Amino acid sequence: MLERFTSGAREAVVGARQAATDQQRPVGTEHLLLALTADPGPGGTAVREFAPGLDAAAVRAAIERLVPSPRPLLDAQDAEALRSVGIDLDAVLARIEETFGPAALERPKPRRGWFRRTPVEPPVGRFVPRAKKVLELALREALRLGDGEIGSGHLLLGLLREGEGLGVRILVDAGVDLAALRQACEERLGHGRAA
CATH class of the missing domain: 1.10.1780.10 (Clp, N-terminal domain)
Structure with a gap:
């Protein structure tokens, strides 16, 4: 077409x-x-x-x-809360991506089930x-x-x-x-x- x-x-x-x-x-x-x-x-x-x-x-x-x-998994308030207890969120995120790959923190896509269909948004x-x-x-x-x-x-x-x-x-x-x-x-x- x-x-x-x-x-x-x-x-x-x-x-x-x-x-x-x-x-x-x-x-x-x-x-x-x-x-x-x-x-x-x-x-x-x-x-x-x-x-x-x-x-x-x-x-x-x-x-x-x-x-x-979409709301990010962790936002500025989360980073501040973690920083208050001595956790550097940026360092943690960098380490996760280094270990598991750059897409490790992406939200999982809905999957189809055996008895129901979950609508899946196109990429x-x-x-x-x-x-x-x-x-x-x-x-x-x-x-x-x-x-x-x-x-x-x-x-x-x-x-x-x-x-x-x-x-x-x-x-x-x-x-x-x-x-x-x-x-x-x-x-x-x-x-x-x-x-």
């Missing part, structure tokens, strides 16, 4: 993956929205017009608000199912409109059609009229009613 993406849409997907990796998270719809804020094509133009205050910094702040970073930089659905819906939007390629505008239309991810929630929280945004995006793609 990626071979049908325009260079702008590919850049948006790569930008979403990079943003998620920078935040040490899997790629979600919020990262696709973040990448679209910098896109010069129809998708990014429509987002900037209908959500003028929703730039990359605002989307990053919304992501941090909606999906807070950093991988697409969550909802973000994969947006890419699939972008293809469907391009087909619906009779376009031969999938562009950034189709990514935005897929994001809006999926309708339940954090990307849409960020748009709604910013007061964006989703129906008007969809119509404007279609117009920029050369479809729909002209304003």
Whole structure:
């Protein structure tokens, strides 16, 4: 499917993956929205017009608000408490990593059991199912409109059609009229009613 993406849409997907990796998270719809804020094509133009205050910094702040970073195993208060009894936490952590490897203190990933399935979050930089659905819906939007390629505008239309991810929630929280945004995006793609 990626071979049908325009260079702008590919850049948006790569930008979403990079943003998620920078935040040490899997790629979600919020990262696709973040990448679209910098896109010069129809998708990014429509987002900037209908959500003028929703730039990359605002989307990053919304992501941090909606999906807070996991609490570290040991924080500054823990270090101070240990220091008060004569234990140097930094030295202990360094020794653990030296002995057991750099990933020794990472939180264990949930595992599947015999009788139940524990949901497992995709690794950093991988697409969550909802973000994969947006890419699939972008293809469907391009087909619906009779376009031969999938562009950034189709990514935005897929994001809006999926309708339940954090990307849409960020748009709604910013007061964006989703129906008007969809119509404007279609117009920029050369479809729909002209304003």
